[in-house]
Amino acid sequence: MKGTEVWIKVEGTRTDETGERETIVFETQGRLYRRGEAYYLFYQESELAGMEGTTTTLKLEPGRVTLNRMGSVSQKQVFEEGKVDRGEYTTPFGRMPCEVRPSRVEVSLTANGGHINLEYELLLAYQSLGFQVLRITIREAR
Structure with a gap:
């Protein structure tokens, strides 16, 4: 698979029902390529996110945005504004139903990079984990 080698900055902020916020930021290398009208982004998850040994494809x-994780954690979710997507989140400890309720899905990319903004409510095992904001910035590696 060819494509462009890129630097990826992933910034995730979770706000729970009490208003408490938690932010995780990590940077990694990955690959970006285009097939037809879609771009594909591949990268390895971090230990910081608790998903070491997992490859994420967007x-x-x-x-x-279609998220596909494979490895120590597996998950497939589709993010489309106003559409609830139900899937399954599988870890070494078992499987749980997972649901996303996106309120914003923005994708702005070229072959050299760009950004993705996702805002959504996340439910895991039928329990809300709060409101999530995921910002991914992609730039060509030099």
Whole structure:
């Protein structure tokens, strides 16, 4: 697989029902390539996110992001504004139903990078984990 080698900055902020906020930021290298109208972004998850040994693939289309994780954690979710997506989150400890309720899905990319903004409510095992904001910035590695 070819494509562009890129630097990826992932910034995730979770706000729970009490208003408490937690932010995780990590940077990693990955690959970005285009097939048809969609871009694909591949990267390895970090220990910081609790998903070491997991490869994340994002299929990026205007107004739609498909997340696919494989490895120590597996998950497939589709983010589209106003559409609830139900999936499954699998860890070494078992499987749980996972649901996303996106309120904002923005994808702005070229072959050299760009950004993705996702805002959504996340439910795991039917319990809300609060409101999530995920910002991913992609730039060509030099």
